[in-house]
Amino acid sequence: MQWIFIFTFIGLILLILSVFWLRKSRKYESVNSVASSYDAWTNDRLLEKLWGEHIHLGFYEKPRLKKDFRKAKIDFVHELVHWSGLNKLPKGSRILDVGCGIGGSARILSNDYGFDVIGISISSEQIKRANELTTNKDYCRFEVMNALDLKFEKSTFDGVWSVEAGPHIFDKQKFADEMLRVLRPGGVLAIADWNQRDPSKYRFNFFEKFIMNQLLIQWTHPEFSSIEGFKNNLLNSPYCGSSVEAANWTKYTIQSWNESIYEGFRRPIPILKLGLRTFIKAFREIPTILMMRWAFSRGLMRFGVFKSRG
Template identity: 40%
Template sequence: MLSFHVEKSLAQQGSRTSSPSSSTTCLHRHAQPLSRRANSRRRLHTLRAQKQERSEAVLDLDAPSTSTPHHMAKAQEVYRTADAGIPQATSSTSNSLAELAASNPAGLATAAAALGLTTFGLVKLFNKGSRSYSNNVGQEYDAWTEEGILEYYWGEHIHLGVYSEAERAAGYTKKDFKQAKYDFIDEMLRFSGAPPNPQSILDVGCGFGGTSRHLAKKFPGAQVKGITLSPKQVERGTELAKEQGVPNASFQVMDALAMSIPDNSYDVVWACESGEHMPDKKKYVEEMVRVLKPGGTLVIACWCQREETPDKPFTDREREELQFLYDEWAHPYFISIQEFERLMKGTGKMEGIVGEDWTPQTLPSWLHSIWVGVVDPWIVISKGPRIWYKTIREIVTLVRMHKAFESGLMEYGLIRGAKLPDGSMTWSQQEAQKEPVAASQ
């Protein structure tokens, strides 16, 4: 999937060798008239066979792979449906790139140059930012859900994965991209310090419901509810729960800033990469604390900007970069890990508040998400020019996100806390009691 400007970065990150020309040439061939698509289809099968022989750790489109533990049947169906409209190759068709180059080398070179210039122009355009912020994240996720591409590549989890120090040293492409996301859930659960047998879990901003189902399987005695602004995600999450036999996971369209849930309802409130989209972070935290039971656990994973201080204010360049990241994926603004801690403390109902920066463990996810498309671009190719255009735009944003986290402008924050039991002193009261003691020493 368009390796144009990421090959150098991928190579520096220790990824496997790929052929930049193969991806872009295949994209060019699909853009030709329908009669030429037969060539692309036959070459597609040839490349698939070569990929299988090399035992690449990528998704097999035709059957569940033992190297991919969480195969997405729905995404396969989406691919096959789109794929069905492409005519099959015949034995009389000239089908190799070498034959095409030999028969019309000048035409091939001209087309490749045109594609390169077009791609370069689009990258320049998208790097300037072309989507001003609008509070429409539910609609965005509806569209991504219907297209099927996000689920195909990212699986059931629309969040970053985690990579151990050893996995990063070995090269992130050696790890299954989707498995990294399951590992992240388990690591986030460990970090949360949640009780071993929760009876109720709320997943705030649940996406397709992958985390909700994973937690429901891990805790079969718990009722797990996922909420999202996207009706399509609720529909897909419910469908997958039925397919996987997870009756204790349910999904509902609900605004996280105005939850129709009684106070003190859940043992665990879980929020993974939903805070980025919230236009009121204070209300977001307060609502989650409100529905959390006394003694319960709140855990948040969120893309955060670094803490701005008088000694280290944001530069004009950093503000420009942040504005780009705000606009491109329906982000009103980011806050720092420290600000999330302050918001939790400010409720006066939380204790044991801890924030950590998990940027090193999650950083490989950005380029890894591009890599899985580079080695397996066919679902994007089959969708046509509108999706190609959109894909280039998303790749540009992924690269910009990677650079922002790598440079320290952005940080991947995990924040946890426990709600004080009924009758206990609030955090503010506890702090007030400590002050006289400290003053007397």
């Protein structure tokens, strides 16, 4: 009898959360809606308390590998640095981090590789927090800026870095053009993003369309590009100086979706200290995370990485 009550109670809570989740989306409207979403996520410290200073997926060399989620995120940065060839640039090279979050990747690029890094985000609260967390301000600094309107001259940077920013950007071609424009000839481009499967080859059925729509409206995404589509955006840019290489890293990153939920159970006290409202907000994200995990496991979504020489 006691177990029936417990399961009924849990079921009611999940039902209430599901209704709340379906009714209150974060649909993309403009760059301002992206900025507002990230301002809110930064101010409540929920993502930072859950996942640390890196708001991106982790890297797992083997399926079901036991690894601390926060370490996996750090490992991801180093893996992308080496895969892209960014590590071959000399110390002191100027690097632009597009969509820098609260600066986790930028600090690694500066502290571990000796680069002079500028991170940009559309969110003023992210930039404020990134500056608060950064001690090496001479070689790692942050500015509020729109990725589609970079306030830098052509060929300013030796390297351009962007992780999981593309889904929030409406004009994928302009996004590619701006990053390549500010990259000097011979510089290194390193990008990682969530991508949908190629819609020109595979149609989505009714259920898949529902899932993909929820993945857009729950986290302020205007649309997802495919790996093939964004590779073509880079190749078609007037600033593309050489070939572009892309790869699918889904098998190395998919475990992150499970781990992102487990972190809340591993570290519940910091979340509880944020208050009841934020605690409920943490549960609100679970359906979207589970749908992301399902979409990546079914091939609807893929984790694409891209590299090029300017």
